Structure formats: structure tokens, C-alpha cells
Amino acid sequence: MSGTKPNSTLLYLSFAAIYLIWGTSFAASKLVMHDLPPLLAQSVRFLIAGIGLMAVARWRGSRIPFILKEWQHFAVMGFFLVMAASGLNALAIRYVSSSESALLNVSAAFWIPLLGTLGKRGHPLSARSTVGLILGLSGVIFLMWPKGGFSLTNLGWQLVILLACFGWACGTLYYRRIRSMTPALMFTALEMVCGGIGLGILGLCFGDTQHWRLTAPSLGGLFFLTVFSSGIAYSAFAYLMRNTTPIRLSTYAYVNPAVAALIGWAVLGEHLSRVQIVGMAIILTGVVLVSIPDSRSTLTQLDAPPSEAPP
Numbered sequence: 001m002s003g004t005k006p007n008s009t010l011l012y013l014s015f016a017a018i019y020l021i022w023g024t025s026f027a028a029s030k031l032v033m034h035d036l037p038p039l040l041a042q043s044v045r046f047l048i049a050g051i052g053l054m055a056v057a058r059w060r061g062s063r064i065p066f067i068l069k070e071w072q073h074f075a076v077m078g079f080f081l082v083m084a085a086s087g088l089n090a091l092a093i094r095y096v097s098s099s100e101s102a103l104l105n106v107s108a109a110f111w112i113p114l115l116g117t118l119g120k121r122g123h124p125l126s127a128r129s130t131v132g133l134i135l136g137l138s139g140v141i142f143l144m145w146p147k148g149g150f151s152l153t154n155l156g157w158q159l160v161i162l163l164a165c166f167g168w169a170c171g172t173l174y175y176r177r178i179r180s181m182t183p184a185l186m187f188t189a190l191e192m193v194c195g196g197i198g199l200g201i202l203g204l205c206f207g208d209t210q211h212w213r214l215t216a217p218s219l220g221g222l223f224f225l226t227v228f229s230s231g232i233a234y235s236a237f238a239y240l241m242r243n244t245t246p247i248r249l250s251t252y253a254y255v256n257p258a259v260a261a262l263i264g265w266a267v268l269g270e271h272l273s274r275v276q277i278v279g280m281a282i283i284l285t286g287v288v289l290v291s292i293p294d295s296r297s298t299l300t301q302l303d304a305p306p307s308e309a310p311p
């Protein structure tokens with residue numbers, strides 16, 4: 001591991017991006033999947049975002065690699081983060097409420113740090129971090145618990161979301177442990193293109209073109225997901241995967257449901273109950289415990305070829 005210290009301002013901006021943008025993406029996804037076929041819509045989203053990021057990376061001097069090993073990395077990441085995580089979530093959100101979806105997605109906050117303890121580059125969990133994780137999950141349950149509690153009606157789709165979260169965690173840890181010669185922005189772009197092509201093939205096989213019904217809300221949601229969620233937030237997440245620890249990285253899964261609830265309250269007029277406010281306070285406490293640096297170790301970057309300079 002090198003001793004280069006990450007840019008603190010860029011770290012804060014990257015965390016803000018994944019917190020706020022992905023928290024808002026629950027509402028945007030609902031708008032998109034109400035009128036558009038999930039797999040084909042996600043394919044369009046990631047292909048456009050990937051090509052756009054590729055153009056930006058080329059403008060900044062990055063080149064498209066023609067090495068088989070690099071394309072194997074792009075394909076693996078495209079499968080886990082785009083096809084498995086985003087594709088399965090898109091399929092399930094039609095049948096699971098946004099609050100349930102947000103709550104179930106918090107399971108990534110456990111998979112990422114737990115899987116992150118494995119291997120030579122693993123980060124062990126401290127007692128404080130463990131308490132923070134438990135508090136975070138408890139707060140999300142308070143915040144997003146549906147009225148009337150959970151039922152077994154949509155258990156299958158709930159399990160699909162949990163599987164999507166596991167795929168996301170696997171992709172996250174895979175990226176942290178490979179040695180890629182491709183700069184982070186170009187890597188993110190090409191993984192999106194690979195995943196978008198895969199989703200497009202699946203969508204065509206399942207006849208998604210027959211269910212394409214473009215409306216103003218779905219078009220707006222698709223624009224938000226493409227530009228902000230895929231373009232900006234994914235790039236921020238790729239940077240964080242290389243420059244922060246798994247336990248800190250996982251805090252986005254706590255904050256996203258809180259942001260989703262606030263968006264519903266401020267924009268859609270949804271009621272924010274006292275229980276939900278308590279849940280948000282617990283979540284923030286958990287995030288603080290998880291984010292405080294451990295005195296036994298310092299934050300350093302993983303061994304990796306130099307990437308492009310921060311913008």
C-alpha cells in the first residue's frame with residue numbers, strides 16, 4: 001500500500017454525491033419502472049452514461065485499453081454492479097414499495113465490511129465500528145418500517161433485492177483487490193457499457209421492446225438516473241472504492257434511506273413520523289461511530305497504478 005493521502009475535499013464531495021443522489025434515486029426509479037420495461041430501460045441508462053463518461057475520460061487523456069485482462073475486469077464489474085445489482089433492483093421495485101426497497105438495500109452495509117475483512121487486504125472490524133453498524137441498521141428499521149409491518153406476499157422480490165445487494169458488495173470488493181491499469185473514470189465507463197450491453201441483450205430476449213411507453217415522468221426519471229445516478233454518483237463511488245475503507249464506504253446504505261424519506265416528505269408531501277425522526281437520529285449516530293478513524297490504523301490508498309488527477 002502506498003502512503004499517498006487522498007484529497008479530503010474530494011472525499012467529502014464524493015460521499016455527498018452518493019448520499020444525496022442515490023437517496024433520491026428510489027423515487028426516480030419508481031417513475032421509470034412504472035412506464036418502461038426494467039431491463040431495457042436500465043440498459044439505455046447505463047449505455048448512455050457509460051459512453052458519456054468514456055468521452056470525458058478520453059478528453060482527460062485516458063485511452064481505451066486493448067488488453068484481455070482489463071476487459072475481463074470490466075465484464076466482471078459490469079455483471080456485479082450493473083446487471084446483478086441495478087438490474088435485479090429494477091425488476092423488484094415494481095412489486096416492492098420504495099420504503100421496503102430502501103430498507104432491504106441497507107444489507108449492502110453489512111456485506112461490504114464483512115466481505116472486506118477477508119484476504120490479505122482485509123480491514124478488520126473494530127468494536128466501535130460493529131456497534132455503529134448495528135445502530136445504523138436499527139435506525140433504518142425505525143425510519144423505513146412500512147405501515148402494518150412486513151408480509152410474506154412479496155418475499156420472493158424482497159429476496160431478489162437482497163441478492164442484488166450481495167452482488168453489489170461482491171463487485172465493490174472485487175474492484176478493491178484487482179490491479180487494473182485503467183484509470184478509474186474510464187474503468188467506470190467501460191464497466192457500464194459492458195453491463196448495459198448485457199442488460200440490453202436480456203431485455204431483447206424477454207421482449208422488453210413491446211412494453212416501451214415513454215412518458216414525461218419516466219423520461220425525467222430516466223434522465224436523472226442516467227446523468228446523476230450513473231454518471232456522477234457511480235464515478236464518486238469508484239473513487240471511494242480506491243480511497244476509503246469498506247466500513248466507511250458502507251455508510252451510504254444508511255444515509256440513502258434517510259434521504260429517500262426526506263425527499264418523500266419535502267417533495268411528495270409524505271408524513272415524517274416521530275419514529276422516523278428517531279430513526280434518522282440513530283442512523284447519524286451509527287454513521288459517526290463508523291466514520292471516526294481508528295487510532296490503530298491510518299487511511300491509505302490501495303496499491304494501484306496512478307489514475308487521472310482529481311478534477
